[in-house]
């Protein structure tokens with residue numbers, strides 16, 4: 575089984591580069607199928623999720639070339655409205671091909687998607703959106719089928735500002751007849767990046783980044799070049815690692831306005847940060863003051879940094895409270911961190927994190943960000959940490975071993991190998 579081996583308590587120092595954002599790249603790669611001609615996407619992170627999505631696109635008939643973080647997608651030969659069921663189950667974002675193929679061919683089919691196991695992950699809001707655009711929806715034997723003879727604009731109020739539902743409705747509405755209004759839309763930076771790409775392709779979208787998005791459907795979209803925004807969650811993960819075990823770490827390729835909630839909390843904890851136009855410089859503080867964290871949709875504190883921040887809180891002077899409001903069951907890392915000596919008491923959606931001495935142990939990455947949290951804990955702990963089930967981590971962190979080794983971390987992947995599909 576593939577594992578990470580981490581020898582803790584080595585000071586991190588130097589520059590670490592953030593890749594393009596997974597959660598922007600996946601909808602944008604899907605959106606490339608909407609066009610009639612080839613798109614060139616830059617700063618695409620080389621991740622398991624990205625490779626699996628590219629393989630799905632190829633099976634649908636698209637030509638995909640992915641080299642050195644540049645992905646060229648020629649959708650002109652797409653002839654299949656259905657995704658490969660095995661591949662589609664390996665990631666969450668495969669369901670974006672529902673919105674895309676509904677707009678492109680009036681028909682789409684996919685298996686219910688995969689992604690991190692962090693609680694119930696319904697897709698009712700996606701389906702509510704498709705129905706409002708005139709589509710019929712069928713779920714049978716674990717597959718979703720959507721069909722519309724005449725996809726037309728509609729008005730949708732999202733009961734929760736779901737990222738995935740906002741993306742899927744934007745994708746479908748971009749080429750529907752007439753005007754769509756999404757109310758209580760998600761405001762995440764990845765939504766704005768998708769809107770920017772669709773707009774250069776010829777779509778008519780206003781309001782991305784606010785809670786009301788208006789889309790006037792167009793007949794055609796043209797392939798374009800687009801550069802993916804930096805990954806704010808990867809940036810946050812490295813910044814937290816630097817704040818725990820760093821001595822002058824520079825995290826490069828960061829849009830600091832995207833990670834203000836994290837930077838504010840770290841400052842409250844007493845960490846010294848220097849922001850500049852392309853990154854954040856950080857060192858570990860001698861003493862950390864405790865804070866409370868509550869995850870919320872953007873611009874609140876991101877749930878995808880909750881696990882990593884919990885590790886940081888184990889090093890604070892007093893207990894801190896972490897409240898998870900986005901996902902109903904995103905605390906699997908607590909039991910794994912307990913193996914490393916972390917004293918964390920869970921009560922419903924709230925975890926009380928006590929100051930704890932971390933020691934190396936054999937642990938399991940139960941999901942993507944849990945895995946990232948265990949790596950950070952391993953870097954700060956005394957002794958050897960072995961992280962199992964690392965395929966979760968490789969869904970969302972590009973070259974994490976090489977990157978961390980570059981700032982002095984003692985971390986190895988066994989066996990040494992490159993990320994592929996599956």
Ligand SMILES: CC(=O)N[C@H]1[C@@H](OP(=O)(O)OP(=O)(O)OC[C@H]2O[C@@H](n3ccc(=O)[nH]c3=O)[C@H](O)[C@@H]2O)O[C@H](CO)[C@@H](O)[C@@H]1O
Nearest residue numbers: 597666694695696697698699700734736737738739900901
């Ligand atoms: C590929 C991707 O971009 N993944 C991110 C995306 O996931 P994802 O897009 O799946 O997350 P959503 O914003 O949709 O989900 C947030 C909440 O809404 C609920 N919900 C969602 C859809 C729906 O139809 N019905 C419903 O009730 C979910 O159960 C959850 O409680 O945003 C999450 C919240 O920032 C992040 O943790 C994920 O990293």
Ligand SMILES: C=C(OP(=O)(O)O)C(=O)O
Nearest residue numbers: 666689690878942943970
């Ligand atoms: C939960 C995550 O991803 P996904 O939605 O792809 O499972 C994540 O990126 O932390």
